[in-house]
Amino acid sequence: MLEGLYIGVSSAFSLTNIMMVVGGCLIGTFIGMLPGLGPMSIIAIMIPVAITIGDPSSALILLAGVYYGAIFGGSTSSILINAPGIASTVATSFDGYPLARQGKAGKALTIAAIASFTGGTVGAILLMIFAPALASVALIFHSAEYFALMVLGLSAIAAFAGTGNVAKAVMMTILGLVIATVGEGALFNAPRFTMGIMDLQSGIGFITLAMAMFALPEALYLVMDPNRSKTGDGGSGKITNLRITRQEAKEITPVIGRQSIQGFLIGVLPGAGATIASFLGYAVERNLAKKEDQEKFGKGSVKGLAAPEAANNAAGTGSFVPLLTLGIPGSGTTAILLGALIALNVSPGPRLMIDEPQIFWAVIISMYIGNVVLLILNLPLIPYIAKILAVPRNYLIPFIIFFTMMGAYIGQNNATELLILTGLGVIATILRLADYPLAPLLIGFILGPMLENNFARSMQLYDGIGFIVERPMTLGLLAIAVLLIFLPSYRARRARLRAEGVADSD
Amino acid sequence: MINIPLMRTTAVAALAVAASFGMATSAFAQSEPVVDSIHFLIPGGAGGGWDGTARGTGEALTESGLVGTASYENMSGGGGGRALGYIIENAESNHGTLMVSSTPIIIRSLTGIFPQNFRDLTLVAGTIGDYAALVVADDSDIQGMPDLISAFEADSSAVSVGGGSVPGGMDHLVAAMVMQAGGIDPLEVSYVPYDAGGEALAGLLSGEIDVLSTGFSEAVELARAGEVRIIGITADERVDGFDDAPTMVEQGLDTTFVNWRGFFGPPGLPEETLAAYQEVLAQMYDTEEWEEVRQRNGWVNIHNSGADFQTFLENQEQEIGDLMRTLGFL
Numbered sequence: 001m002l003e004g005l006y007i008g009v010s011s012a013f014s015l016t017n018i019m020m021v022v023g024g025c026l027i028g029t030f031i032g033m034l035p036g037l038g039p040m041s042i043i044a045i046m047i048p049v050a051i052t053i054g055d056p057s058s059a060l061i062l063l064a065g066v067y068y069g070a071i072f073g074g075s076t077s078s079i080l081i082n083a084p085g086i087a088s089t090v091a092t093s094f095d096g097y098p099l100a101r102q103g104k105a106g107k108a109l110t111i112a113a114i115a116s117f118t119g120g121t122v123g124a125i126l127l128m129i130f131a132p133a134l135a136s137v138a139l140i141f142h143s144a145e146y147f148a149l150m151v152l153g154l155s156a157i158a159a160f161a162g163t164g165n166v167a168k169a170v171m172m173t174i175l176g177l178v179i180a181t182v183g184e185g186a187l188f189n190a191p192r193f194t195m196g197i198m199d200l201q202s203g204i205g206f207i208t209l210a211m212a213m214f215a216l217p218e219a220l221y222l223v224m225d226p227n228r229s230k231t232g233d234g235g236s237g238k239i240t241n242l243r244i245t246r247q248e249a250k251e252i253t254p255v256i257g258r259q260s261i262q263g264f265l266i267g268v269l270p271g272a273g274a275t276i277a278s279f280l281g282y283a284v285e286r287n288l289a290k291k292e293d294q295e296k297f298g299k300g301s302v303k304g305l306a307a308p309e310a311a312n313n314a315a316g317t318g319s320f321v322p323l324l325t326l327g328i329p330g331s332g333t334t335a336i337l338l339g340a341l342i343a344l345n346v347s348p349g350p351r352l353m354i355d356e357p358q359i360f361w362a363v364i365i366s367m368y369i370g371n372v373v374l375l376i377l378n379l380p381l382i383p384y385i386a387k388i389l390a391v392p393r394n395y396l397i398p399f400i401i402f403f404t405m406m407g408a409y410i411g412q413n414n415a416t417e418l419l420i421l422t423g424l425g426v427i428a429t430i431l432r433l434a435d436y437p438l439a440p441l442l443i444g445f446i447l448g449p450m451l452e453n454n455f456a457r458s459m460q461l462y463d464g465i466g467f468i469v470e471r472p473m474t475l476g477l478l479a480i481a482v483l484l485i486f487l488p489s490y491r492a493r494r495a496r497l498r499a500e501g502v503a504d505s506d
Numbered sequence: 507m508i509n510i511p512l513m514r515t516t517a518v519a520a521l522a523v524a525a526s527f528g529m530a531t532s533a534f535a536q537s538e539p540v541v542d543s544i545h546f547l548i549p550g551g552a553g554g555g556w557d558g559t560a561r562g563t564g565e566a567l568t569e570s571g572l573v574g575t576a577s578y579e580n581m582s583g584g585g586g587g588r589a590l591g592y593i594i595e596n597a598e599s600n601h602g603t604l605m606v607s608s609t610p611i612i613i614r615s616l617t618g619i620f621p622q623n624f625r626d627l628t629l630v631a632g633t634i635g636d637y638a639a640l641v642v643a644d645d646s647d648i649q650g651m652p653d654l655i656s657a658f659e660a661d662s663s664a665v666s667v668g669g670g671s672v673p674g675g676m677d678h679l680v681a682a683m684v685m686q687a688g689g690i691d692p693l694e695v696s697y698v699p700y701d702a703g704g705e706a707l708a709g710l711l712s713g714e715i716d717v718l719s720t721g722f723s724e725a726v727e728l729a730r731a732g733e734v735r736i737i738g739i740t741a742d743e744r745v746d747g748f749d750d751a752p753t754m755v756e757q758g759l760d761t762t763f764v765n766w767r768g769f770f771g772p773p774g775l776p777e778e779t780l781a782a783y784q785e786v787l788a789q790m791y792d793t794e795e796w797e798e799v800r801q802r803n804g805w806v807n808i809h810n811s812g813a814d815f816q817t818f819l820e821n822q823e824q825e826i827g828d829l830m831r832t833l834g835f836l
Contacts (some may be wrong), residue, residue, distance in 0.1 A: 187672060188672060201583070201587065351704065412702040
């Protein structure tokens with residue numbers, strides 16, 4: 001472990017990788033601030049850039065930087081203009097925006113930055129402790145256990161449904177699994193569902209699909225939005241005093257401490273993610289607060305601001321645990337990161353830590369750097385960065401479409417990808433209009449081949465499906481999967497009862 | 507998905523700039539490049555094995571001054587079929603183009619996935635290659651090929667061989683070929699396919715499979731890391747730099763196999779143009795620039811030019827074809 005740590009430190013502190021962190025955080029902060037553009041869209045747009053870099057550690061560091069940058073940026077727009085850029089900072093606006101209206105925008109931003117920094121850093125420390133332990137257990141995994149693991153990953157979709165519409169999430173997962181079967185499978189010597197089209201022989205490209213599901217609909221949505229050309233409410237003039245009092249610091253310290261740990265643990269659970277963590281964090285802290293403090297919640301409580309900020313950042317880091325150790329995505333965002341890893345020829349899973357320690361550790365170490373970078377970005381520079389909120393959103397449309405098209409094309413130099421992209425993008429937009437969650441589709445698409453191949457391999461090795469009962473670990477994992485399908489609906493219900501807001505997936 | 511040991515990469519991105527073509531074959535002055543420019547057509551995305559071969563070769567050729575400029579074009583689709591069709595259909599305008607290819611072109615032409623085969627192209631040269639290897643986990647009881655063969659003879663269902671290619675793909679064929687040479691019915695070999703070499707290795711180390719069929723260069727890396735032992739390689743003789751690895755031949759199994767990579771021109775390429783290409787590729791082996799590229803990538807020089815290349819490919823086609831028929835893939 002120490003050796004890996006050493007490799008990670010030296011890799012993360014290389015000039016390239018520091019540039020990746022800084023660049024990723026900057027881009028993430030900027031775009032995360034823009035209402036409507038969530039981390040998934042931002043990461044989808046950034047994937048071709050990351051892949052062009054070629055080196056998996058640098059690419060993942062860049063994308064991870066974008067991810068937590070987006071969470072940070074989202075809180076800025078939540079506080080300043082009450083328009084959360086992303087779902088996981090909705091809870092931030094509950095108390096952040098009232099604070100800003102009271103003329104305490106600077107204070108609110110400081111609290112948010114400190115809470116986020118602590119949440120992210122504590123998350124990174126916990127990740128460093130948790131991940132190796134999980135990974136070493138997984139070394140004894142056979143195909144049967146991998147199959148069960150994929151089922152476990154898919155069970156996360158129950159949590160994605162969030163508001164209780166499990167049926168839609170399941171349908172989207174199945175659609176994702178179906179799309180994944182197009183092309184030549186890794187285990188079978190024949191193309192499937194290509195309809196004789198040569199360009200479909202290698203299947204639908206992950207980048208194309210990710211762009212079509214998240215980035216393109218974003219642009220099309222903006223086109224349909226009548227308020228798109230409205231100039232944003234900059235609000236930068238209001239940011240004056242960034243200082244917080246000793247009393248306030250004393251108030252938020254235990255809140256941040258608790259929520260950093262709770263947020264991380266929620267983030268580790270597949271499907272939960274930063275959004276649920278932030279709502280739960282807010283709800284828990286309100287319940288724990290003294291009576292007179294409780295009444296301040298929703299009216300500009302510093303605790304109510306610190307709680308979701310610490311929780312969502314810690315959860316963002318926590319969601320890297322299943323990604324880096326087991327190769328299963330706990331959220332839509334990590335699903336995109338997983339796809340990017342596969343595109344970079346890295347086999348995610350328990351062996352990642354052993355085979356590619358430099359990737360594993362460099363990403364973790366870069367999280368510390370990223371948190372420091374974000375603290376610097378968010379404290380002294382925030383009044384200037386916030387000016388981006390004044391940019392009319394219709395300028396975003398060509399920007400998104402350009403990067404989407406280019407991203408799908410450059411990897412393959414194949415114009416057919418553009419047709420596939422556009423077709424799928426239109427379908428995705430319609431699905432979104434009909435309120436179908438798209439993250440489960442992507443998760444199904446990514447996990448589908450692994451699910452199928454490991455299942456087929458186990459069938460071959462055990463001459464049937466006997467492996468499910470013959471291997472206790474497989475049975476155990478499948479049992480947990482069943483549990484996970486029911487647990488989140490219970491959890492979501494509780495969260496819904498406690499907080500007014502309703503969680504969307506992140 | 508193409509699955510061969512050196513090429514398990516999925517497509518990745520880079521912007522290939524199509525440059526101007528143009529051939530000059532007359533300039534042989536010392537400081538002048540032998541060939542003005544070469545446009546490399548890469549049938550897969552950036553970052554794969556084909557991509558690395560074309561770009562590495564282009565780098566050595568241009569930096570050594572043998573070729574003036576090199577440009578690269580990634581044309582993925584159909585597991586290489588799109589580029590193959592393209593260079594054949596647009597032969598006239600592609601006299602300045604070399605397409606990189608490798609063993610799968612033979613396999614995929616045999617199975618009919620590609621309607622064309624290597625005879626539809628102008629054979630320039632095979633430039634590099636990799637042998638195949640069978641490896642076992644470091645703590646395995648199997649010490650060499652004779653152990654493996656006798657284990658098979660005792661109970662063929664108790665020994666499973668895995669690899670990173672589809673059934674009927676290269677890793678499977680190599681395993682079947684070797685076992686056949688040891689008197690085992692290749693149909694008895696239980697081949698377990700994995701999505702990629704890394705996963706197959708995980709399968710070997712976790713004890714899911716007993717033997718892993720993979721590329722030699724990959725096997726060497728794993729053996730050096732102490733994770734596996736090489737029990738046989740498909741070279742004629744032991745390879746310099748890693749002579750611990752016994753050949754199949756010395757263990758009484760008369761099998762050799764090379765996973766080659768090389769370059770093809772469009773059909774109807776003029777004689778003198780072809781000769782110039784073959785000339786620069788032959789001269790390339792003596793340059794320091796090539797040596798640097800080769801070492802960086804761990805490639806083995808296996809040079810077959812012109813008629814030799816043709817004989818080599820025909821032999822390989824025959825051998826693989828026979829085996830695939832035996833295994834029921836054709």
